[in-house]
Amino acid sequence: MASALTVLFLGCWLAGQRGLSGQLPATRPSISASPTRVIAPGRVLTIRCQCQCKGRRLFLYKDGIKIRELDAAGDGGEFTIPSARREDGGIYSCRSRSRSEPPDWSDRNDIVQIFVAELIFRNPSISLSPSGGVALGGAVTIRCQGRHQNMRFLLYKDGNPNALQDMEPAGDLAEFPIRNVSWRHAGNYSCYYHHKLYPFIWSHPSDPVELVVAGGSEPSAAPGLTRAIIGRVNAVAAGLLLLLLAFVCYRRTRGSECPAQRGKG
Structure with missing residues (x-):
């Protein structure tokens, strides 16, 4: 129900922001x-x-x-x-x-x-500790180990265009801890390293390592029922939103005639 009301309020706000033109933002x-x-x-x-x-x-x-x-x-x-x-x-x-x-x-x-950058250094190794699946709310550390000292390490996750974390360890091993693991942490990770003093000299990327969140990929205990309920609520909300926007468009095109018609009455 909250989702449907949110959609309706959003529709009203968008209509006001667009001068009641019915045009949605890009x-x-x-x-x-x-x-x-x-x-x-x-x-x-x-x-x-x-x-x-x-x-x-x-x-x-x-x-x-x-x-x-x-x-x-x-x-x-x-x-x-x-x-x-x-x-x-x-x-x-x-x-x-x-x-x-x-x-x-x-x-x-x-x-x-x-x-x-020049990809000169050999790729680092990457691993999880503990290995295997990680339970919701648990903790895991992603370890990237290079082959040289005085390096800066960067950690990436597939689907994210930017580095998640970076660090400059004292040795050749960088550790990226993830505490309170959630569903969004699941996926493939890789890392690079480059020289602290020469940022245009990089390593090749590591092979990917997959972080699996144990217990499946659905956060709900009854995913089928939840999806059905959400689908019906969203369908009703979408229908009401279309009716609202149709009404706004009608008022937009007919609004100028209303004063004259009232005058004739």
């Missing part, structure tokens, strides 16, 4: 880098901004400054750097904009940090 694009967030000089780097933004214009920002733009396809667009240079490293984000006036801008998406 979805915020997601961003990713391919083949990886750490790339050797001279390699092809592709930055993808993904959104449902057909007919809109996509803008790519580097360190907060707009550097490129293109017309979005149905699911976004790609910006390609044919031969990455060291200066291409930085923090990237993207936005979309409507072609109508006044322009309707999306919020900026999450960032992705790109490093263009």
Whole structure:
């Protein structure tokens, strides 16, 4: 019920924010880098901004400054750097904009940090302690061990474009503890290291290690029933929201006639 009320209130607020036009704000694009967030000089780097933004214009920002733009396809667009240079490293984000006036801008998406570096050092090893599955609320430590001293280690999780943690251990072993493990911690992790004094000399990435949260992937004791209830509530909320927006659109198009009609009465 709370979910349905939230959707209705959101619909009313959006209608007010858009001047009762019934136009929903643009979805915020997601961003990713391919083949990886750490790339050797001279390699092809592709930055993808993904959104449902057909007919809109996509803008790519580097360190907060707009550097490129293109017309979005149905699911976004790609910006390609044919031969990455060291200066291409930085923090990237993207936005979309409507072609109508006044322009309707999306919020900026999450960032992705790109490093263009020489991948010279051999990849570190990575492991979990304890190994195997970890129970909800438990603790686990992700260990990354390099082959050199005086290194800075960075830990990444698949699906997240940015480093989760970084540290500079005294030796060649970095430990990343995770306390009070939850469902969101499940997934594949990898790590890199680079020299403290020479940040453009990196290792190759470690092999991934999978953190399994013991007990399955559903946080509910009765997932089927919960999904059914949530599905019905959301369906009702969506229907009411459509009716609300239809009414707003009707008032928008017919509102100018109402005073005259009242005058005739």
